[in-house]
Amino acid sequence: MPTPERTSLDEIIDAAAGLLEKGGPSAVTMQAVAQAVGVKAPSLYKRVRDREALLGLVGAAAADDLTARLETASGGLDDLLVAFRAFGHDRPEAFRLLFTTVVDADRLAATSAPVLRATTVAVGEAHALEAARLLTAWATGFVTMELAGAFRLGGDLDDAYRYGRRHLVASLTQDQVAARPAQGS
């Protein structure tokens, strides 16, 4: 390679992720990212197609981070739900990005894997996917609303999350309903 590289794609993604978390999406400007890695803005375009692509990479990295956290979460349904919410608290902007940007299917599948394993042991293979969707949808919605400040009718949110976990996990494992097919009226 010719002239010495003054930065790298990974460093750029990390810088963008840092700016995102500090100031929201509007703070991750090409110029700010460039400055953070010690380069001028146009140089970024040698590594990244455009800003949208950069945000996509940040989202993909965030998905990997979430996957890693879930993988090390011991495998119980409850632990997975706790780890999921913790990710949302640690990296709220990245969490939002995950459900705004479209991340590629493979990465999504990797993130789903630990949840699917857990629901398989909990409710059996037949309804593992539906159960996983029930759990992730609830957790996603809870954290989304929490981060958006949409829970404003009082009450402790930790308690509310615990209430939901108990309810859902119990409902799935006791599975009075899970045994029935999903079709119906």
Next chain:
Amino acid sequence: MPTPERTSLDEIIDAAAGLLEKGGPSAVTMQAVAQAVGVKAPSLYKRVRDREALLGLVGAAAADDLTARLETASGGLDDLLVAFRAFGHDRPEAFRLLFTTVVDADRLAATSAPVLRATTVAVGEAHALEAARLLTAWATGFVTMELAGAFRLGGDLDDAYRYGRRHLVASLTQDQVAARPAQGS
């Protein structure tokens, strides 16, 4: 009033909502909104503080729309959940905006009201709020993920939503767990 008004705040909000739905948040530019209502961009600032405020008004109007839909949804838990998702499908960008922008507490309370009424009859006053949060969090997460294209492991989404509705409604009304206090480990 002096010079004849060529537009109105409501018209501006409607135009912005239309542009939002057609091309996402980035499409609702002051200039595009102005052109849509037959005016030049700077004139908008006579009615709206800035772009962020305009988006806030669009979000508030969307919240009112959602509230109205829920109010006319007959009051059953299942009907409320169906109406909620229908809103997300009809106005996906407005739906996203609701959980991105911060809308004021009063309006949020109005939106919650029909859900709270329904959960009150379903599980009693003691756990109405927690039940409402469980339901809205799940529905919000489901629609959010659906709109983000995050459900890519196959299966029919209508079925998946039905599955979740059954599970949650049954779990709440049978309330094997709901009777227990939310505290605990």
Next chain:
DNA sequence: CTGAATGGCTACGAGTGTTAGCCATGATAG
């Protein structure tokens, strides 16, 4: 008929993303 307040406008400034094109570097071929 006059005065004043108001909504619209043009012009402008600051800041954004992005492209074009140049230049210095340094690994490699001879």
Next chain:
DNA sequence: CTATCATGGCTAACACTCGTAGCCATTCAG
């Protein structure tokens, strides 16, 4: 050891954004 040339960085520039300043025409109130 020299010459080549691909490459990463840079400056300059363009198009577009939001937002402000300030003017002008209108029309209502007296």
